[in-house]
Amino acid sequence: MNPQNPFASADTRPTCKEMLQTILDGQATEEQIAYFKDHMCACLPCHSSYDLEITIKQMLQTKCCGGEAPADLVARIKSQLSISA
């Protein structure tokens, strides 16, 4: 028996990407975050996408390259992991 998906509205079933985007946008409720963390354990694409996005965010926040966002580097990492943005 599956638990109720807190991302779902009415009979709409959100995709992995939509759930991930909600989390990364900081718009997820605690319930949604808890659900997604559970989901990540069983969903490798979500797990690697989440890890990657957090790594990129932290990289950009530290502004290690004098404040310039290494956009091409980010794109290269993403393409290597076959993530469609």
Ligand SMILES: [Zn+2]
């Ligand atoms: Zn997933």
